[in-house]
Amino acid sequence: MHAHQRMISPLAARAIEADDGLKLIGVAKTFAAGQEVFGEGDTAVYAFKVASGAARAVRLLADGRRQIVEFYLPGDVFGIELGQIRRMTVEAVGDAVLVVARRTTLTKDAERLWRHAFAALVRAENHLLTLGRRSASERLASFLTDLAARIGADGVVELPMSRQDIADHLGLTIETVSRTLTQLQGQGVVEARGCRSVRLTHPAALAELCE
Amino acid sequence: MHAHQRMISPLAARAIEADDGLKLIGVAKTFAAGQEVFGEGDTAVYAFKVASGAARAVRLLADGRRQIVEFYLPGDVFGIELGQIRRMTVEAVGDAVLVVARRTTLTKDAERLWRHAFAALVRAENHLLTLGRRSASERLASFLTDLAARIGADGVVELPMSRQDIADHLGLTIETVSRTLTQLQGQGVVEARGCRSVRLTHPAALAELCE
């Protein structure tokens, strides 16, 4: 098990309340690396909250090109839908523990679900700017800055996802992700410690690089 | 005045109800081409519904690169915010008539506002796939197919926006938009009638081109 995949006891997760105010009471369920949480086209029954690990929301084109619409990290809520049909596939990234709740039991929390969905909108719209107008190095800089804010500890980000996942999130190839990361190291703004751990040595410069 | 900018009497627009079920009662206001409806950073007071014309939601990078996050077409509602601050600028595309309502007076319609915001999320997440993984011709094909579904009449789409707007929405340059459109004509799937009107001569083939 990797350091970034802190497992928590399923029992301890039974009632997780993060600072978002949404008390998502449900059963904690463990997903293995790559396991599908739900698939595009499925009937939407549950909402989920990440207790540990991470998940990815994936959309595919017919020829296999893949876009990761969003990464869900500890504390994030996902699976809220207006319709009955899942609009994309969500899979565990590495091993993950999710708290599961029937969507129908959450209607009293409508206001808070609303906030989570709106946060997703804000994130998606920000990401549109990145995919539409930023260069490879700007995409990486944005990505690392964002991750640092969400799961960074003391300037170090433990990446839960593979290079392929990062590439598919940023609309690049693994080769470009790899090269760009090397280049950022050359500029002295980040420092890799193994391929799943990045230290942001100069976060201000990294933020500059986002333009 | 262009054919696609059907003006309606402000009085007639006082209570616009489209098939979305949201009865947005307010004052109709006319905006000139390019006029700002609200700016990034402004305090969010009103919500808007497009009566005629179109609007664009714009985000800028420091060096002037521009991303059009979304086009709002007749019937679309925008300006719903969770916070008090506008997250992007919205401007009229060509002349436009908008119905304006105080956000605070809309709280009883929360359920319907919710639907509009969720629709924006679905659109944004779909567009992420386009910007992240589609080629120039696939982007144009997606764009035209989408527009045809929203404002197409009999296979003809009257474009409310300029080439620059299209480019900034699709993450391309005007030259690439222009060339790609010419190329689509060469393939016989579309037919331009002046630069603001496109006939989808072979919509099925166009849908194929989206991959």
Added chain:
DNA sequence: CGACAGGTTGAGCCTAGTCAATGAATGTGG
């Protein structure tokens, strides 16, 4: 230790961007 998946690096290519010239459309004033 050896095998394998995942990551890095290199060489060459291709799509889309840049820079520049031309052409079409719209608007203004004489």
Added chain:
DNA sequence: CCACATTCATTGACTAGGCTCAACCTGTCG
């Protein structure tokens, strides 16, 4: 009504950022 100005769109020549294909390296685990 036409000459001119201005803006927007198209086309061409060239460039470059990122992709493809391929080899090599690294770290993780049996």
